[in-house]
Amino acid sequence: MKNQLLDLSLHELEKEFSNREFGESYRMEQVFHWIFSQHQSTFQGMTNLPASFRKLLDQNYALRSLKIIKKEESKLDHTIKFTFQTFDSKNFIAVLLPHKNYYTLCISTQVGCAFKCQFCASGLVPYDRNLSSGEILDQIFLIEDSRNISLKNILFMGMGEPLANYSNVLKTIQWLKSPQGFKIHPSHITLSTTGVVPQIKKLAKERLNVNLALSLHSADEKIRKKIMPVSSKFSIPEVLNACKIYQLENNSDLTIEYILLNKVNDQLKDAKTLVSVLNSTHFKGKPKINLIPYNSVANLPFKPSSQENIENFYQFLKNKGFIVHTRKPQGQDIGAACGQLE
Numbered sequence: 571m572k573n574q575l576l577d578l579s580l581h582e583l584e585k586e587f588s589n590r591e592f593g594e595s596y597r598m599e600q601v602f603h604w605i606f607s608q609h610q611s612t613f614q615g616m617t618n619l620p621a622s623f624r625k626l627l628d629q630n631y632a633l634r635s636l637k638i639i640k641k642e643e644s645k646l647d648h649t650i651k652f653t654f655q656t657f658d659s660k661n662f663i664a665v666l667l668p669h670k671n672y673y674t675l676c677i678s679t680q681v682g683c684a685f686k687c688q689f690c691a692s693g694l695v696p697y698d699r700n701l702s703s704g705e706i707l708d709q710i711f712l713i714e715d716s717r718n719i720s721l722k723n724i725l726f727m728g729m730g731e732p733l734a735n736y737s738n739v740l741k742t743i744q745w746l747k748s749p750q751g752f753k754i755h756p757s758h759i760t761l762s763t764t765g766v767v768p769q770i771k772k773l774a775k776e777r778l779n780v781n782l783a784l785s786l787h788s789a790d791e792k793i794r795k796k797i798m799p800v801s802s803k804f805s806i807p808e809v810l811n812a813c814k815i816y817q818l819e820n821n822s823d824l825t826i827e828y829i830l831l832n833k834v835n836d837q838l839k840d841a842k843t844l845v846s847v848l849n850s851t852h853f854k855g856k857p858k859i860n861l862i863p864y865n866s867v868a869n870l871p872f873k874p875s876s877q878e879n880i881e882n883f884y885q886f887l888k889n890k891g892f893i894v895h896t897r898k899p900q901g902q903d904i905g906a907a908c909g910q911l912e
């Protein structure tokens with residue numbers, strides 16, 4: 571199996587091209603134009619490159635390695651769930667979320683997940699391997715081609731903990747933002763993490779300015795440990811402090827994600843603990859809070875909160891001065907909603 575070209579960062583490719591005497595640097599620009607603007611999926615199709623250069627590229631690199639093996643569209647809201655297969659026959663999912671005038675794509679970064687959050691279907695899929703940056707970007711190329719759309723909003727919220735696949739996710743973000751790549755504004759890219767403290771701090775220093783979403787889900791250590799057994803190896807103050815550092819280093823939004831589980835973390839006392847913990851972190855700006863009504867998953871013991879509890883939780887946070895949003899489930903009928911991907 572040849573390396574995928576986009577498994578390398580722009581910097582690595584520049585080095586590679588100069589080492590291999592691939593020609594003038596403008597040749598590289600031509601290659602990127604073919605890949606990102608023309609969506610050319612073969613080197614042979616890059617017709618303004620010399621035949622010898624195309625052959626050389628072809629001998630050394632591949633451009634696509636995934637294939638879409640299934641597409642399911644929600645009858646409720648037209649969310650589309652794409653099942654991908656890798657070159658080594660691993661399957662995983664990405665979800666295309668339609669809005670009025672644009673789409674958001676929720677991409678995966680790993681096959682399976684080792685973090686085992688108890689409310690999440692992906693946590694039931696044993697961790698298999700990281701996706702390479704080429705494979706993560708392939709999700710975008712293939713979905714854009716399949717729908718004839720241009721994506722400008724990307725969420726790292728599919729299967730896997732993105733920061734457990736740090737170097738590939740970093741390269742992916744660089745390609746997403748790059749003028750030679752997808753040219754997506756960082757304010758339209760959101761990376762979601764369950765709170766891998768060293769990597770949040772490391773990412774902060776990269777100053778990529780992408781939005782950070784922290785899957786906190788409880789501000790009580792005991793409850794968090796029960797529902798997020800792996801992530802809770804870092805204490806809540808440690809995690810929030812890392813997010814504070816990220817916020818200080820980056821010009822971007824910080825969002826606290828909070829899934830509401832009936833009688834687990836959805837009572838007023840839980841909302842009070844959340845406010846107290848967030849206020850005591852003294853963030854640069856108050857983080858936004860996303861409340862996520864739980865989407866049921868077979869074989870998991872949780873139930874969605876009542877409408878009344880969701881409303882009370884929301885109002886309490888709002889009255890404390892937070893910008894709160896209750897997420898509307900999308901793609902529930904096809905198992906594509908938040909926490910349902912497996």
Ligand code: SF4
Nearest residue numbers: 683685687690693730
């Ligand atoms: S919420 Fe994220 S980190 Fe937790 S099990 Fe699901 S995919 Fe993994």
